[in-house]
Amino acid sequence: MTTFRPHPSVVSTEVEDALVILHLDTKRYYTLNSTGATIWRHLTQGKAEAEIVAALAAEYDADEAHLADSTRRLLAQLEAAALIERV
Amino acid sequence: MPEAAFSDVLPVKRLTVGLTNLCNLDCDYCLRVAETQHLDFDLLHKVLRQARDYGVTAVTYTGGEVLLHPRFQDVLRCTAELGFSYSFVTNGWYFPKAVPVLRETKTALYRIFFSLDGPTEAAHDAVRGKGSFRKLMAAVALCRFYGFPFGINMVVTKRNVRSIEAMAVLWARLGADVVQFMHVLPTSEDYDRALSLTPDERRAAEQEAAAMNAILKMPVQFAAGHSMPVPGTPCVSLSGETVNLDCRGRLTLCCNLSDFRNAVGEADVIADMRITSFREACEQVHRLARFQRERRNAALAAGDATAEFPCHFCIATFGKTTWQGSALVQLGRARATDSKPLPRSVSV
């Protein structure tokens, strides 16, 4: 099971319906929409990818395959941006 | 002079080069990924030699901020030595450092383009930070003093669309060779909502520029991406005349699509120039250029409104607007939102 965690140099804060993430080393900052912010929260709680998808399926009324696909894509983006790292 | 691989594309005459994506500023509408990636000088040198042999005569350097490339002066020198005419785009902050090499290579210098966001200090500095306008004006003064030809580039957004006339008049007075405008290409939903013009507003802006062009002796134009609701060849990238070398050493279709912030698609990236010859890469670019022209023509015929503005069409079809469905979007670099302070003194 793939598990990620936030990069040690990443900090975040909620702003209304979004999450602002800042990489302290590169100083690049990003926003996550509300779905992305939910995934991020689960990730920071130490959930593996499959567990995140299961949690989303419980929260959202959406097809689980679609949620899995979205989650995977987001995790890939976060990893590419060095915002998360594999545990 | 090599024969064109396809009779309906023009021979490559110009090379745009993304020298670096490092910049000292953080303009909100910037297309580029905010990183520190410099184009390898030796690779550039190799590509330039091959490009010259292929018939390229002109090079335009873009960034990031080109003057932050650690070997910027060597870049200009070797460009001139190889017989090219060159231009570059700059925000003006570090311009004085470049003056000696510009004087040295003046016969090869075609034009310096300064990026400006409005005709006043307040308008420009609001985007680029306190001091930017003055730095730019100082750079322009140096150009006037040394006789370096220069032009002005402005990305047109909701913020500055009403200042097209003022920009044109100001820079005509200050001796610019040309004022060029370009429609903003959004890199996130937030910026799209805050900055992008509607199609009607874009057309109106283009008409304003055309009106100024008719009045002034200095050309005032939309450089690329302006409305073209008819089939054809809308730009020098899709005509094949210009190809782009990005800061990672890859030949791509167009500098506007290159290193696009928050993009996923890289279909515009053709070849790694470390392992591909310039000739071979250009042939691939030309194939892509023809394909994209035909794709746009087909979209127009099908009534696709986005195809009217070629740059917007290209960023959509080349996967540069994946932020539209993306949860994660990069907005820029964190910096102070307050203005820089005045020197300490007992003022009030």
Place this chain on the structure above:
Amino acid sequence: MPTRYPDIMPHRDNGVVAERQLERLMACLPEQEAALSDLAAEVTDWAALLTSAQQHGLEDYLFRRLARAGVPLPNVIQEHFRLLQLHKAAWTLQLTAQMERILDALQSAGIAAVPLKGPLLGERLYGTDGFRSSSDLDVLVPYQQVQPALVAVAALGYQTDAATLEKALAGDHNIALDNISPPLELHFHLFRRFGVTLQGDDFLARAVPYRTQRGRLIHVLAPEDEFLFLCVHAAAHSFARLAWLFDLKLLLLRYPTFDWETLCQRMQDWQVTTAVIFACEMLRQRLRVETPLLTRLSTGRRRWLHLNQRLFDETMCRYNRPRRSLGAKIGFFLAAHLYQSSLHDRWQSRLRFLGLTVLRTLQRRQLAPGEV
């Protein structure tokens, strides 16, 4: 960092309608949010209000409250505010993280340090209601430990040179380390103005513990000391930012057991009574906050406050008018310096300040930091 003074200083007579509206709106926050809708109905130029709020460092707090109160905002304003908010969030994250690193470094070096103003004050006073505006970080360390403190923060990249340090120690209250971002002002005195030096050791000794949102235990100024410091700071910069007065308002709300007697005593001990009283008067005028300090002024104090007000009004009016003619420049110069001198507690200090002003003017030099 020294404050950047706006082209038009805030003043009731400066003709900036948006600024008056901003004051009225902020005056009813946080406790009378229900009144926002009615007041917001008076606003016709939302762009001007947003600009004014941003200049005063209050756009995030105010516009969040407006949205929460259901005030309909034009789309273009909402979009612009959204971007401002996201930028500010990122910058605040940057500042907060850097402050943690600085405090870590100082703690590792065994140096007692207290953060001033900045994001941690925002965390304590604004909470989740918005991001406080800050362009830099301020930290107070004991005077005797400035050198080791500089060594500690040098590991984070903050550099200075011997000449700058010597000059700062001779006459200033802090040393500005702005070679990297975010800039840091390392205070070795709490503040220095109006002829007094607020020596840091005394304030450090009274610092109180505070646990940050991230769970870190730090020390911050005692509420009365913080109030005193913020008043003196705001007065020194002629109340250029409404956020400084709003900080005072929120601080009083945050500490309902605020000890006014203690404040009065410390004001007198440190000879900053005039500046603090004037700050409270500004708080009353601009944000309609009544403080016990103003209700128990002696006749002499009340008269002096009246003089402060007149000189302040004169200075602001002259600042806000064109100053092209020699007469206008001289008029502003005189008003500004008389106003500044009027904020000193003691006559000797006032006269010294004015005398130095004349001397430095004749020498064509600015007053040094320790001379103001």
